[in-house]
Amino acid sequence: MSKVENILDGWKNYLVPMQRAKLNEAKRRAKICSECPDAKHGSHAAVLPDYSVKEIQGHYCGVCKCPLSTAVRSKNYECPKKKW
Numbered sequence: 001m002s003k004v005e006n007i008l009d010g011w012k013n014y015l016v017p018m019q020r021a022k023l024n025e026a027k028r029r030a031k032i033c034s035e036c037p038d039a040k041h042g043s044h045a046a047v048l049p050d051y052s053v054k055e056i057q058g059h060y061c062g063v064c065k066c067p068l069s070t071a072v073r074s075k076n077y078e079c080p081k082k083k084w
């Protein structure tokens with residue numbers, strides 16, 4: 001998958017309810033991000049409500065700049081620091 005496809009996959013999974021297994025993986029990733037010093041709170045990410053993965057709501061990755069609500073939901077996206 002290309003970088004653009006990974007981004008689109010994350011947005012699709014953000015907008016459409018995910019299967020339980022995929023949501024559990026997104027939550028596992030979100031827990032790691034929520035404890036990462038590179039997770040930043042930002043106004044552009046803050047407009048994205050996240051009712052199922054609340055720990056990273058309103059945050060983006062300070063390394064890749066992606067909103068975490070979409071990054072953790074992208075199947076093939078990889079953390080730029082290899083934490084997940």
Ligand code: SF4
Pocket residue numbers: 032033036037038039040060061062063064071078079080081082083084
């Ligand atoms: S994607 Fe990786 S580097 Fe970015 S906030 Fe999450 S754990 Fe940290």
